[in-house]
Amino acid sequence: MRKFCRFLASKLRARKIRRRNRSLLGDIGLTLVLAFFGLFSLFPLIFTVVNAFKPLSEIFIIPPKMSVENPTLNNFFDLATIVESFQVPLSRYIFNTGMITCLGTLGTVLLGSMAAFPLAKYTFPGSKLMSNIIVYALMFNTSVTAIPNYLIMSKLALVDTYWAVILPAVGSTLGLYLMKNFMVQIPDEMLEAAKIDGAGEFKTYWSVVMPLCKPAWITLIILSFQQMWGTTGGVFIYTEELKPVTYVLQQMVSGGISRTGVSSAISLIMLMVPVTVFIFSQSKVIETMATSGVKG
């Protein structure tokens, strides 16, 4: 017993040392704040999940319940039935999204990191200017340039192709910016060593820098994936055979109360993919974001 007390005391002391400057009251208060907003954040998502498994009869209960009594997969079967009546098979839409996501992500990571390396590690005429332009380009949204973008796309005969969605995304600077900030921390000695071994800048980039930047390009893959996954094609893609899956699913959501179950099922499926990807990559993403700062 005495041994246990001593153990407890030592634990408490250790705790005290680790958490200097923390009052119990503050801890409780802040935990409550966190819990409250956590619920706010989670509530709509839970509502979506619950609705996806509700049978039609439970959807019409007033007030709507946050739980489901007789969970059913009917909504998913209904979804499959609706999808079967499409003129274009669902697999085609999924293929489109897959192509756009893969090409867009690959482009963002490769071109972004290739341009980031010289800007991060060398100074040469124009490097300062380019770095500044990249920071300024973060300050506005691509929606501002949508109209001229469309005109340029149509001049280049790119409207109604995957490229119309992919290229502007590849040209956004967030990826390059994050990559560049991460690369700045690579010690110069490693680059010097590569140079002594006779490697050119490209060789250095590919075989020295890229392996070291794994967290950064994993982050870029995640961010780019999330962006491309949700693309609807907008005005840039009008052929039904080329449209991404999000577009079709969005059309189905606008169906009113009786479609609640089905549209929740869709949302759930669309939600699962990016969330799962994030769960497995969270630590890498955080590691990269540590270097995201704008230098004062």
Next chain:
Amino acid sequence: MKKNKEPLALTWKRHKSKYLMIAPFAIIFLVFTLIPIVVSIVLSFTSFNMVEAPHFNGLTNYINLLVRDDVFLIAVKNTLLFALITGPISYIMCFLFAWLINELPPIPRSIITLVFYAPSISGNAYMIWKLIFSSDTYGWANAWLLKLGFIKSRILWFETADYIMPILIIVQLWLSLGVSFLAFIAGLQNVDKSWYEAAAVEGVKNRWQELWYITLPSMKPQLMFGAVMQITSSLSVSQLSIDLAGFPSANYAGHTILTHLHDYGNIRYELGYACTIAVVLFFIMLLCNIIVQKLLRKLG
């Protein structure tokens, strides 16, 4: 800036591989970001409908936009109001939650990070809010308010001008813990732990002083990055408004500069005029960002 030929050739020779590595990105950036901005500015001084060639009409668009277009003024008012509320609040939320999460042990920390980050990557799951604030009695908000006796008859949430903006703000805040939130979490994890020890010796008494004297100053770069991200996203809200409040929204209550742009660009095909709107928004975004950057820089 003109340089004679010899050094230029020499520069090229010395840095050839660097320029070549930047070139692919630079070309795409030039064609799909820089040139569109220039084209936008040029077209904003013309009347252009896609069918006929654009013809120059001077400042007419700008005068019409700022003086004659009442709906645009509503859009500006809504956008600024929206940005003034969601920008700072979402920024503070990103930081506050990141800071609170940072105190937790690793596993709860990962879980709660996911909880807060999930809405921003949930794609069109925000459509669930349409169901929560549905106008019929099946809507979650109406059903509960009726049941608890707060209201006598159902509220037409998205059909009543007064409710549209507050709901859009709530949903935007729900969506806003994105990239900056992650950047803040990362920044907090990288603050040198020994500084806290040193500060405690120096007489820092509680977590608030710790926050003010050590944490905030040492993550200034992340704070600047987060500010850019939150400002830009709070000024560019449009799809959210169109999806939830409909287009056009009741009494233009959910009308923003970007939905105005959508109206003239995608519906009326008055592209010259739409470009004028785009240019105005572009400068508003740039200006807000630069001002906030200056302010933040001064604070530290």
